[in-house]
Amino acid sequence: GSVFFAAAMGFYPQLGIVDAAFCVLVDGVQHNLRASRRSGGERLGLSVGPISIAIDAPLEQLTLRVAANDGPLAGELHFTARHFPIEEPRFTRRNGTRLFMDYTRMTQNGDWSGWLSVDGQRVEVGTDWAGTRDRSWGIRPVGAAEPQPPQGNFHQFFWLWTPCNFADRSLFFHSNDDGEGAPWNRRAVLVGGDGAERHYADPAFAAEWQPGTRRLSKLTADFDGSTRLTLTPSGPIFAMSGLGYTHPLWGHGFDHGDLEVAHDSLSEAERLWGNPLAMHVQSLVRADLADGDRSDSGIGVLEQLFVGPHAPTGLTGLMDPA
Template sequence: MLTKGDDFPLHQSAEPIAFAGTDRNFYDRYFFNGYSPDGSVFFAAAMGFYPQLGIVDAAFCVLVDGVQHNLRASRRSAGERLDLAVGPIAITIDAPLEVVTLRITPNDGPLAAVLTFTGRHFPIEEPRFTRRNGTRLFMDYTRMTQNGHWSGWLAVDGARVPIDNDWAGTRDRSWGIRPVGAAEPQPPPQGNFHQFFWLWTPCNFADRSLFFHSNDDGEGTPWNRRAVLVGANGGERHYADPGFAAEWQPGMRRLTRLTADFDASTRLALTPSGPLFAMSGLGYTHPVWGHGFDHGELEVAHDSLPEAERAWGNPLAMHVQALVHAELTDGDRSERGVGVLEQLFVGPHAPTGLTGLMDPVA
């Protein structure tokens, strides 16, 4: 099967580009978020390709005035990997690794936008994420992440919001193996994963970017953890084994503060500062619009989540991103910035006191 990608020098094997190895869970994904300087508007977008499933899906969400508006789209791909449009949602790569434009054409729902992301630095490559469930490969993927600024406009119910360089945000690209599409007919004998602890904290400061993430097992041992500080000149400082401390909202699995010590003189402190964004709007853990589900030749849908429906206890709001005030101490230098604290905590985590599957903090 030949597709447009075969005319570019991108092959990694003797197969045409349409064939991505043998694992049905192979995926190739774009993610974006952005926020106004005062935090009153937050938006996010994603597009995922699932070559072995023949599906591509996308979503665009805007959180404003306490309501999260979600636009979702899915289509069959016929193996084509270079058609970066799903219904009203389209991506253009203006300058690879530097500039990307996201377009949301007017549709039956409330959302429309033309948004251009310009990177502040060369993307960082996070450590490869590899995790097995017994003998079965559960995750094996690579991700690059980049902070930047936005320009353009977005509209909700026809009210247009201009966006200038003061709007910051983050984008990432990841590809490899993750569970996608319909559930497997025969899970591993020990069952599917019942523990997943995930923190991700891209932060924007005046002339630097900071990234910290941690995947921990139930004992609190990190199986993937890294911090990276990127300077104005693009130089990177990597910290392989930072430690962190979490402060929790009573009676739930949501953070009121996170501090991370990268070394003896470098510390990050994050304090949530606004409404929470539910990642289910982008398909994460969504029972109907999960990643890679087959909705036919083309399907477009809209829904919304008011603040009350993003409260703790709703399964659609267990995986969230929170806008945060960020404080960075680096030797004698202290600075304040903004960023996002992504949180997904399933199962136990001994150091922070989490027990059971979704039991709240005691």
């Protein structure tokens, strides 16, 4: 857990925009590289400025390249899947009568290899580096804000996502809940070493909060009478604004002209609770899975975005701390 990296690439054909980001968290500092270009209707060009992706074997292998640029980040990273992707239930949500999101997503754990560098310091990435990738398509709130938003506009959003890697298994759990705690999209999937999937349609979970924040200190999820996942934060916080989420200038689908590339960084202090750039976060976690007579320990991330109330966990107000 000494080095954490993340990357994203988004195509918005209705806006004519493609954007990408690459972030590395090391020595307490999160370095962010972002790029955006106009697509001209082209959907097959998998490069934005210095960031590019190559599909080496569909649904099995890909390569992420970050060419040298005027910022501190570069690298060449290869992803090899551990299993066939899982498909999450379709996400459909409305604000009043207006469609807010309607998309489908597949998710896949895998191993990473290659190298990355920060300020010229090279880090070798071995095959013992575990991670996750996802691919979604459909409708999301992207681009410039609506000039005439619907009544009762965005005031509540509860999101948990927990991809976990174990020695020979993968586990995924997510939950979108309304303010009363009723899930409108929740699922868990346990993928065995042989690729067999066990689906849990209605898991239950319990949250413990870091005092004075909306950040979790522990999450426990019960999938059935004999399968329980416990997640405990074990590393630094990664701010999803590095990838564009909720960023006021580099939000997904924003128009920056024919091509623009930018970079910045977030210190550990700047990623503390209270900074709007660090409300949507991922935390590196220790994952402990009890499955009948079997126990596994591994690593994962705990993605969290909590806006508005959530009765079962005690959240009230728009951003009141727990």
